[in-house]
Each structure stands twice: as structure tokens, then as C-alpha cells.
Amino acid sequence: MADEPNLDELPQATVVRKKRGRISIVWIIPILAAVVAVGIAVQRILSEGPSITIVFKVAEGVEAGKTFIKYKDVNIGQVTAVQLSDDYAKVLVRAKIAKSAAGLMVKDAKFWVVEPRISLSGISGLSTLLSGNYIGFEAGKADQDERDFIGLDEPPPITNQRGRKFTLKSNSLGSLGVGAPVYYRQLSVGEVAAYNLAGDGKSVEITVFINSPYDKYVTTETRFWNASGVNVTLGADGVEVQTESLAALIAGGLAFDVPDVVSPGQPAAANATFTLYRNRAVAMKQPDPIARRFALYFDESVRGLSIGAPVTLYGLPVGEVASVGMSIDPKTQAFRPRVLVTFFPERLMAVLREKQQAAGKALEDASPEARQRNIRRQVEENGLRAQLQTGSYLTGELYVAFAYYPNAPKVKLDFSKDPLELPVVPGGLANIEAKLTSILAKVDNMPLNAIALEVKGAIASLDQTLKDADTLIKSVDAQWVPEGTKTLEDARKAIAAADRALSDADTNLLAPNSPAPQDLRDTLQEVARAARAVRVFVDYLERHPDVLIRGKPQEKQ
Numbered sequence: 001m002a003d004e005p006n007l008d009e010l011p012q013a014t015v016v017r018k019k020r021g022r023i024s025i026v027w028i029i030p031i032l033a034a035v036v037a038v039g040i041a042v043q044r045i046l047s048e049g050p051s052i053t054i055v056f057k058v059a060e061g062v063e064a065g066k067t068f069i070k071y072k073d074v075n076i077g078q079v080t081a082v083q084l085s086d087d088y089a090k091v092l093v094r095a096k097i098a099k100s101a102a103g104l105m106v107k108d109a110k111f112w113v114v115e116p117r118i119s120l121s122g123i124s125g126l127s128t129l130l131s132g133n134y135i136g137f138e139a140g141k142a143d144q145d146e147r148d149f150i151g152l153d154e155p156p157p158i159t160n161q162r163g164r165k166f167t168l169k170s171n172s173l174g175s176l177g178v179g180a181p182v183y184y185r186q187l188s189v190g191e192v193a194a195y196n197l198a199g200d201g202k203s204v205e206i207t208v209f210i211n212s213p214y215d216k217y218v219t220t221e222t223r224f225w226n227a228s229g230v231n232v233t234l235g236a237d238g239v240e241v242q243t244e245s246l247a248a249l250i251a252g253g254l255a256f257d258v259p260d261v262v263s264p265g266q267p268a269a270a271n272a273t274f275t276l277y278r279n280r281a282v283a284m285k286q287p288d289p290i291a292r293r294f295a296l297y298f299d300e301s302v303r304g305l306s307i308g309a310p311v312t313l314y315g316l317p318v319g320e321v322a323s324v325g326m327s328i329d330p331k332t333q334a335f336r337p338r339v340l341v342t343f344f345p346e347r348l349m350a351v352l353r354e355k356q357q358a359a360g361k362a363l364e365d366a367s368p369e370a371r372q373r374n375i376r377r378q379v380e381e382n383g384l385r386a387q388l389q390t391g392s393y394l395t396g397e398l399y400v401a402f403a404y405y406p407n408a409p410k411v412k413l414d415f416s417k418d419p420l421e422l423p424v425v426p427g428g429l430a431n432i433e434a435k436l437t438s439i440l441a442k443v444d445n446m447p448l449n450a451i452a453l454e455v456k457g458a459i460a461s462l463d464q465t466l467k468d469a470d471t472l473i474k475s476v477d478a479q480w481v482p483e484g485t486k487t488l489e490d491a492r493k494a495i496a497a498a499d500r501a502l503s504d505a506d507t508n509l510l511a512p513n514s515p516a517p518q519d520l521r522d523t524l525q526e527v528a529r530a531a532r533a534v535r536v537f538v539d540y541l542e543r544h545p546d547v548l549i550r551g552k553p554q555e556k557q
Helices: 025-047 099-104 246-251 345-350 354-364 368-381 428-445 448-479 481-503 505-510 516-543
Strands: 048-056 068-071 074-084 091-098 110-114 117-119 122-124 134-138 148-150 163-170 181-184 187-197 204-211 223-226 231-235 238-242 254-257 273-277 292-297 310-313 316-328 335-343 384-392 397-404 420-422
Touching: 048 074, 048 099, 074 099, 074 134, 091 099, 181 204, 310 335, 316 345, 316 397, 368 384, 384 420
Parallel strands: 048 148, 068 134, 163 273, 181 254, 223 273, 292 420, 310 397
Antiparallel strands: 048 091, 068 074, 074 091, 110 134, 117 122, 163 204, 181 187, 187 204, 223 254, 231 238, 292 335, 310 316, 316 335, 384 397
């Protein structure tokens, strides 16, 4: 029997773990590329700024991938897409903004298309002629981020400039527009930024921007006025023409200054409100603390008299016209012009001599009763009257002139009326018109037709008389003038010979064997004959004076 095998001596199986294969070097490059791509994508995502959308009515010259968004001439973004809105009425411009400028994308930021433009303030956007249009940007001041914006149709007038804005109130806009210049002492220091109708609809609010450092000259006492067009003044010194600049002449403009009669005041706060005056004269006029009003009733036309027209006393300004209207005479129920004038005592005090100003001031500060007595004395006793006078025959403007008329009809003032009514006298032009009317009336009553016939007959008779006189004169010239001329010529020759003889008398008479005595006798005989001829001619004229008219009668053959 065979022996059984010993199991312990049998060989034992050993478990051998299979070795893993190494990664091939071929996979290293794709893996590295993938890692780099992921890194770049992450970095790009982290470095990119926001995407925004701008809505324009028209996007002329804006192209995707070419048009940039610039702020202070630095590119802060680029247009990525341009397309129409869903209703096809507007243009949607999508742009990518640099991350460094992401903080500027706030709610009140402004965008507009920059292109060559000509405005009242000048020419802008010339650089786009070479580089093409771009989108301009103005930073806002809000804290709220925004990604959707409404683009402006026009660039804002004030961008990236230091200065302050102020508001002006006026009854009308006139020829002003956005971009109109603002002047200070004829230097351009700002411009009109905007304008709109006031909330009550009765005035216009104009926003002006004054550049730094000129904005410090706008104080609490500053006066603004309209400097548009040309201010022509016709005075005793001739014609004076004033204008701020050619731009103000064409497009309008504003100016401001502080009157010399007031203190400069403190610098005005930003957005302070000022009144806009119609011209420099009104703006710089000295304020009058005291004003008295009087009513004037005229019986003549007040055409040419306007509100603000001067009121003078012997040619010196003492007030101005406050209103011009009509009233009804309570007695006759007839209409008549009513003029309300404002009298400023301070202006009258200013033209008094220094020694008399104190007396005038005391009179003005007197009690109401004392002032009434003074007015009564001036009007009732001294004859103070108001009169309409022509300020310019070229424009027909009138003004109210006060003067003393001692011979004017006496009046009694009624101080119970408010305002007090002062008496008037007819204006100089009205008197001239009345006299001319009287003269024309007399001329109309003259029998001009009969006078014309008589004058015509007299002229015809005079013409015939002149013709007869001309015929007689010609007859006298032909018959008697030659004979008279010959006689006078002989007399002249005789006198000349006598003069020569007398001038040589001393020499000729004293010289031996001189023929002077004979010559002298001959000369005297010539003179005697000439004298006789003249005497005969004169005697004949005395006997026959009619020969000067009828001529010498013909001798009978």
C-alpha cells in the first residue's frame, strides 16, 4: 500500500499583487494646458468689468468692436454689440467696461455720442474727424450701481470743469440758449448750462455755470443782466455802441458785476438764485430807499411814454414812470390818460449843494404835516407843474418833466386822494400842434381861388410891362447911347490932356522957348469945347426928357 503524501510538504501558493502602470508622459501636456486655460478663464472673469446697456435714439458712427467709451480721454470700455430695440424705435448699445472703471457705473452717470458739433460756445469734437466717433462719459455722484442707461441726445454743456452753478430768474428767455457765454468785465467766464420754465409758469429759470476761479466774484450783491445784441445810446456826446462780444451779438449772452454804490458782499453759495435784469443800466441802478407816488392826468396823447421813463426836475432825474393807463373823469365821464410817477427824494438830495443837503434832508425827515405844507407851497404858490416832453424825436419817446410855471392857473391840492394828484400843463409838442392847427384853419378860410386869379392877372400885366420896357431900352441904346458915349469920350480925352499938361507945368513953363503956353491954350480950348458939348447935351435932355424913352426924332429930309 502506497504511503499517503504529507500535505505539509506541498508547495504553498503566494499571492502577488499586480503592479500599477505608470501614467504616460503624453497626458502631462493636455493636463497642463487645461490647468492654464482654467486659470486664464478665472483670471479673466475676475478682471473683467461689468457689461452695460446704453439706449440712444440715434447711434451714428457707433460700431461694435471699434467704438470706445472715453472718460477724460482715457478708454474705459468698448462697444460689444449694436442692435435695435424690440419696438425698432431706439438703438441698444452694449459695452464692456474695464474693471478699474466699474465704480463709475452709477445711477446718474451720463453717456453721449461725441462727434463734430458747432454750438453757441464753440466747435467741439474735431478729433473724431480722424479717429471716428466715440461715446463720451460723465461721472455721477450717486452711490447706487446701475447697468442700464439712457444716452443723451446732446453732450452736457459742462463736463469735467471746476466751478459752480447759479440760477437766474427772468420774465422771458429772450435770445439766450444753452452754451450762451457769460461775461465778467468783458471776459468770458462761463456759459448757460440749462433753462426751463418755472413751476408757476410765470417766469423762466436759467442755470449758468461760472468757471473757477471766476466763480468767487459772484457774491450776494452781484447783479446779472442780459448782454445780448447791441446797446446803442444817442446822447450829447454822439452815438455810443456797446456790446460784450461778437458771440453775444449773434447768439446772446449774459454778464454780471457788482454795483459801485454797494459793498461787494460775501461769496454766493452754489445754486444761489439771482434776478436777471434786462440791461446793465437797470441792473447797476442805485436802489432808492424812499419813494413817493403821485398821479398825473393829461388831456393829450401819451403815446411814447412807457413804464420806466424818466421823471425830471429841470432836466435832472428825480424819479420814473410807474404805470401808464386810463381813467374816467367822475364829472364828465370822459376817458383821460392817467400816469403814475414815482418820486425819489434821495436823488434830489444828491444834486443839492453840500451846504443845502442837510436842509433838504431835514425837510424830507419832517412830519407829514410839514411835508404837505411844503408840497402845497411848491405847487399852489410857486407853480410847480408836470409836462410831457419829447426825449427823442427819432424814436418818439416821451418823459415827464417838472418845472415852475408862475403864470399857470391856480389849483388846490386834495390830500385826501391817494396817491396825490398833481396838476399838469400841456406839453410843448401839444402847443405847437395847436398853433399849427389854428394856422391851417385860417389858411382854409382864405379865398385862395380868387387870390390866385388876381395874382395870375397881375403877373400877366407885369410880363407885358417888362416886354415894353425892354423894347424902349433897346431903342435908347441904339440911338442916344452912341452919341452920349462919344461926347463923354471927348471929355475924358480933354481931361487926360489937361492932367498931363498940369503934371509937366513946372518944367514946361520955366523952360526957355517952351511951347507950354501954346499947348496949355490949346488944351483949355479943348476942355472948353468939351464942356460946351456936354452942356448942350444936358440942355437938350432937360428940354426933351422923352427922348430917353421914345428916341431921337428923325430929321426931315
